[in-house]
Amino acid sequence: MIKSVLKTFFYIFLIVTVFVLNLYFSYLLPYPFENINLVIVFLIILLSFYGTGSIVWLAFLAGILMDLYSELSFGIFTISLTISFLLVYWLYYEFFANKSIWALATMTLLEVIIFRIFYTILIIFSNTKIKATLFVYYGWEILLTTSLSFLLYFILEKTFTKFRLIK
Amino acid sequence: MANKSKTKTFFTIFFVIIFVIVFNHFHLLNFIEKPFIAVIDWSLKPVNNVKTYFKKSKQVLTEEDKNTLEQLKQQNQVALTNIKLLNEENDELKKELNFFLENDYEHIGAIVLSRTINPLGTTLMIDKGSKNGISLDNPVVVGGGILIGRITKVEDDRSVVRLINDNSSAIGATIMNGERSIGLVEGGYGLGVRMNYIPQNEIVTPGDTIISSGLTAGIPRGLIIGNIEVVDKQPHEPFQQAVITPAADLGYINLVAVIIPKKS
Numbered sequence: 001m002i003k004s005v006l007k008t009f010f011y012i013f014l015i016v017t018v019f020v021l022n023l024y025f026s027y028l029l030p031y032p033f034e035n036i037n038l039v040i041v042f043l044i045i046l047l048s049f050y051g052t053g054s055i056v057w058l059a060f061l062a063g064i065l066m067d068l069y070s071e072l073s074f075g076i077f078t079i080s081l082t083i084s085f086l087l088v089y090w091l092y093y094e095f096f097a098n099k100s101i102w103a104l105a106t107m108t109l110l111e112v113i114i115f116r117i118f119y120t121i122l123i124i125f126s127n128t129k130i131k132a133t134l135f136v137y138y139g140w141e142i143l144l145t146t147s148l149s150f151l152l153y154f155i156l157e158k159t160f161t162k163f164r165l166i167k
Numbered sequence: 168m169a170n171k172s173k174t175k176t177f178f179t180i181f182f183v184i185i186f187v188i189v190f191n192h193f194h195l196l197n198f199i200e201k202p203f204i205a206v207i208d209w210s211l212k213p214v215n216n217v218k219t220y221f222k223k224s225k226q227v228l229t230e231e232d233k234n235t236l237e238q239l240k241q242q243n244q245v246a247l248t249n250i251k252l253l254n255e256e257n258d259e260l261k262k263e264l265n266f267f268l269e270n271d272y273e274h275i276g277a278i279v280l281s282r283t284i285n286p287l288g289t290t291l292m293i294d295k296g297s298k299n300g301i302s303l304d305n306p307v308v309v310g311g312g313i314l315i316g317r318i319t320k321v322e323d324d325r326s327v328v329r330l331i332n333d334n335s336s337a338i339g340a341t342i343m344n345g346e347r348s349i350g351l352v353e354g355g356y357g358l359g360v361r362m363n364y365i366p367q368n369e370i371v372t373p374g375d376t377i378i379s380s381g382l383t384a385g386i387p388r389g390l391i392i393g394n395i396e397v398v399d400k401q402p403h404e405p406f407q408q409a410v411i412t413p414a415a416d417l418g419y420i421n422l423v424a425v426i427i428p429k430k431s
Contacts, residue, residue, distance in 0.1 A: 020210045023281045027214055068203070068204060069207075071319050075184070078187065129335055
């Protein structure tokens with residue numbers, strides 16, 4: 001019981017740290033690297049590593065943190081991130097549970113796409129003006145986030161035996 | 168069985184999200200949110216120092232830069248002298264006319280915490296909020312009078328500033344040319360700032376200074392926005408456009424001042 005509570009606090013601490021790092025990234029890195037979504041990279045790697053449904057609740061917490069640091073209506077990030085991770089978790093469970101690096105890259109790609117689809121629908125509903133150039137940002141985010149998760153997983157896989165591919 | 172479990176999970180998550188959104192709307196989750204915000208804001212404080220450090224380390228002045236700097240210093244000195252003379256003349260005229268100019272605004276200094284997470288906009292989060300008298304649409308300046316944006320969201324202890332290069336930003340502006348042309352300064356996803364709806368028949372030249380026109384609610388006239396870089400004039404269009412170089416470097420902002428109406 002205590003172990004489980006401590007584990008929960010540890011994950012909350014981790015997600016807050018990654019979120020702060022993400023804010024640092026978006027503020028310090030030049031265009032287009034500011035579009036890297038570190039939260040998604042972290043959650044996808046965690047999903048590949050543990051394969052647990054708790055990832056959806058972590059995504060929910062990350063979504064709340066994003067909403068607290070956004071000028072948009074509260075709930076847009078929470079809904080988009082949670083629902084997208086719920087769908088990606090199901091996809092992982094059905095198709096990508098083999099812990100391959102290509103499965104991870106595909107999951108990251110799908111996650112960012114689903115997340116941004118929900119996000120765009122919700123901002124249109126909240127009467128926020130959008131322009132075509134927004135999709136250029138989405139393109140960079142998809143490319144860079146997928147590349148980073150691919151690279152990180154590759155490094156982790158080489159570093160830790162637990163990450164070794166199941167052949 | 169698996170489908171039943173999926174449906175159950177989906178509805179649980181759905182109801183928790185609804186619960187959080189509704190409770191947040193009525194500020195019932197403040198007791199949980201505030202400690203998180205306090206910790207994150209505290210961790211974000213060094214972000215500006217890091218950015219300034221990298222900016223400084225990148226700055227290497229060439230011989231040409233030094234010459235330009237020297238020329239600018241001299242021009243600045245001449246301009247300051249002229250301003251001083253004009254101020255003295257202005258004071259004298261005011262006295263003669265028994266004129267009293269009342270300043271209806273006051274400034275609130277604030278520290279930039281970070282950019283907000285939304286890729287749609289170019290916004291900053293500052294460490295002052297409604298408790299300090301800040302309200303929606305208050306203009307935000309740096310360097311005493313350079314407009315960088317407006318307040319777009321206010322909470323008790325912090326606010327969000329929408330920068331002038333944000334795609335949703337639109338501010339009434341005046342060009343300091345012969346005709347004092349008016350137009351609308353609009354941003355484009357952080358990639359640039361343009362002035363639109365400038366009447367076609369008016370003469371606009373690169374280098375002209377742009378100031379706030381005072382026609383946008385809450386933004387006083389005379390705040391410097393930037394200079395015209397390129398003029399885009401098409402003979403078949405009723406208006407001309409101009410690309411603007413903002414007077415402040417919008418990527419490196421540490422301290423700002425929010426202009427609020429003076430309390431009576």
